[in-house]
Amino acid sequence: MARRLGFYLLLAPLVVWLGALLIIPHIDLFVTSLQVKIRPRVYELGFANYAEFFTEPLYWNTFARTALMSVAATLLTLLIGFPVSYYIAKLARGRARAVLFVLCLLPFWVSELVRTFGWMILLRETGVVSSALQWLGLASGPIEFLYNDAAIMVGLVYTSMLFMAVPLVTTLDSLDDSYIEAGYDLGGNGFAVMREIVIPHAMPGIVSGCIVVFMLSLGNYLTPILLGGKDSLWFTEQIYSQFITRFNWEQGSAFGFLLLILSSLIVWAGLKLTGQTLGATVGQGQASR
Amino acid sequence: MIPSIPQSPFLLAAYRVYVGLFFVYLAAPLVVVSVFAFNDSLFPSPPWNGFTWDWFFGEAAPRVGLFHDGPLLKAIGVSVLVAVFVTLLSVAVGTSNAFLFERESFPLKNFAYVLMLTPLVVPGIILGISILVMTNGLANRVYDAFGIEIEALRPGLILVVLGQFSFIATIATLVISARLRKFDIGLEEAALNLGASRWTAVRTITLPYLAPAMIGAGIVAFLMSFENFNTTLMLVGSDAPLTIALFTRLREGSTPVLNAISLMLMIASAVLALIAIALQRDRGT
Numbered sequence: 011m012a013r014r015l016g017f018y019l020l021l022a023p024l025v026v027w028l029g030a031l032l033i034i035p036h037i038d039l040f041v042t043s044l045q046v047k048i049r050p051r052v053y054e055l056g057f058a059n060y061a062e063f064f065t066e067p068l069y070w071n072t073f074a075r076t077a078l079m080s081v082a083a084t085l086l087t088l089l090i091g092f093p094v095s096y097y098i099a100k101l102a103r104g105r106a107r108a109v110l111f112v113l114c115l116l117p118f119w120v121s122e123l124v125r126t127f128g129w130m131i132l133l134r135e136t137g138v139v140s141s142a143l144q145w146l147g148l149a150s151g152p153i154e155f156l157y158n159d160a161a162i163m164v165g166l167v168y169t170s171m172l173f174m175a176v177p178l179v180t181t182l183d184s185l186d187d188s189y190i191e192a193g194y195d196l197g198g199n200g201f202a203v204m205r206e207i208v209i210p211h212a213m214p215g216i217v218s219g220c221i222v223v224f225m226l227s228l229g230n231y232l233t234p235i236l237l238g239g240k241d242s243l244w245f246t247e248q249i250y251s252q253f254i255t256r257f258n259w260e261q262g263s264a265f266g267f268l269l270l271i272l273s274s275l276i277v278w279a280g281l282k283l284t285g286q287t288l289g290a291t292v293g294q295g296q297a298s299r
Numbered sequence: 300m301i302p303s304i305p306q307s308p309f310l311l312a313a314y315r316v317y318v319g320l321f322f323v324y325l326a327a328p329l330v331v332v333s334v335f336a337f338n339d340s341l342f343p344s345p346p347w348n349g350f351t352w353d354w355f356f357g358e359a360a361p362r363v364g365l366f367h368d369g370p371l372l373k374a375i376g377v378s379v380l381v382a383v384f385v386t387l388l389s390v391a392v393g394t395s396n397a398f399l400f401e402r403e404s405f406p407l408k409n410f411a412y413v414l415m416l417t418p419l420v421v422p423g424i425i426l427g428i429s430i431l432v433m434t435n436g437l438a439n440r441v442y443d444a445f446g447i448e449i450e451a452l453r454p455g456l457i458l459v460v461l462g463q464f465s466f467i468a469t470i471a472t473l474v475i476s477a478r479l480r481k482f483d484i485g486l487e488e489a490a491l492n493l494g495a496s497r498w499t500a501v502r503t504i505t506l507p508y509l510a511p512a513m514i515g516a517g518i519v520a521f522l523m524s525f526e527n528f529n530t531t532l533m534l535v536g537s538d539a540p541l542t543i544a545l546f547t548r549l550r551e552g553s554t555p556v557l558n559a560i561s562l563m564l565m566i567a568s569a570v571l572a573l574i575a576i577a578l579q580r581d582r583g584t
Contacts, residue, residue, distance in 0.1 A: 128328020229422025
């Protein structure tokens with residue numbers, strides 16, 4: 011009997027937490043997105059807020075642009091992060107290896123705001139890069155590197171790197187060197203060993219990293235706004251302006267729900283494609299950070 | 300490419316250069332932020348005008364240093380307050396969840412576990428707006444029915460705490476569960492055999508064993524709360540936590556006082572992070 015009571019005492023916080031802060035809010039969000047304003051304070055149910063999204067090119071262009079830029083940021087993060095993770099997991103030894111791994115993690119304990127501020131100091135017209143180029147005689151006047159898509163990309167890749175590096179290092183680390191040796195013994199060259207042995211083994215880490223990075227890029231607000239400027243056209247910015255600037259919560263809720271659907275679809279597809287579960291992927295990735 | 304397989308030295312050198320460049324890329328923004336905290340200039344940008352402590356200790360405008368900047372200090376206070384509540388809530392719920400998922404079996408357990416993980420794959424801004432929409436709707440209904448205005452349900456610090464807690468609790472659960480999984484349940488059974496009540500056994504045997512993970516989860520929760528921006532942005536009222544205050548200043552145009560505060564933040568989070576990593580290493584043994 012006491013054991014039963016104990017179980018309910020343990021269950022209660024979980025139910026309250028997930029019910030009150032996850033499930034009900036998302037139901038409310040969906041219901042709000044279906045409210046169509048007829049007159050002030052008079053609403054009826056309908057899909058007009060979603061129709062508005064599809065008929066106004068600015069909205070779905072921003073949506074598609076955000077999705078594509080996030081995909082690009084994810085691929086770039088993987089391409090840049092994989093060799094470094096491989097180096098840490100397979101080439102570095104002993105103390106150097108632990109130090110490199112911690113060095114890899116430390117910047118990400120610093121607020122995203124501080125990191126983005128750093129990139130602003132580096133990239134703006136009066137910034138460090140522009141001044142250095144002038145000093146070296148490579149540029150005749152100040153150059154503005156901020157407020158374009160490349161700056162957004164630099165910031166997104168930077169911000170995401172941890173979430174790629176940790177799962178990659180963890181999975182690569184679990185690959186026994188003897189498999190790689192066997193690959194070479196059997197006559198494979200470096201490329202074949204990479205394609206046939208290393209990458210298939212690292213797949214869970216790659217998927218886990220890509221899912222988290224994509225999701226974080228899609229939902230990012232700071233980096234596109236601060237590095238991309240007023241015309242960064244990021245979808246989270248549309249949600250923010252519907253909620254805070256225009257006070258059109260119904261439209262904002264519809265936008266929020268669309269972003270949530272896209273994000274969840276990508277996560278689901280990533281897991282399905284590789285036959286993994288959310289628990290194994292996200293659970294392990296997040297716990298190890 | 301592994302050490303036991305011979306490689307061309309040229310390739311290996313090129314690889315090392317690449318890894319070196321990567322770490323330069325990682326360090327660059329943090330280094331410039333720190334360096335320009337000491338620049339004797341009104342703007343955090345080149346040229347270098349000499350060294351100054353003004354942006355930490357300056358007293359008069361236009362050089363109000365961090366330690367005399369009232370609004371910034373107040374924002375730090377707000378952030379600490381929020382982070383303390385988020386930490387306590389997350390560690391408490393995380394510990395309860397760890398026992399639930401590691402010790403109990405119940406119908407729909409797998410479903411509950413996946414649901415418990417979902418806050419990590421919902422973008423932060425959506426967690427924010429969904430909680431905003433729910434609490435605001437609730438406040439409106441209460442107001443319409445009873446004519447009572449519940450301030451706590453309008454944007455403000457309580458909502459910020461709830462919003463951050465909604466996903467940080469998941470991380471606390473994962474960290475604490477991982478250690479509870481390694482616990483030898485025989486120790487607890489021994490205590491029960493020796494006549495301890497169930498609660499005494501958990502309190503004197505299991506909880507001390509979990510303590511490093513609980514402290515580690517607490518540090519992670521504190522840092523994540525302190526640095527959170529997206530969820531906070533949608534739920535914030537008139538008291539702005541530090542990240543929101545910094546964001547507003549950044550958009551207005553920055554002075555090196557922002558570098559000074561960034562440097563302090565970096566030092567504080569580095570210290571906390573190193574403690575968390577040390578605790579994690581301890582957990583492995």
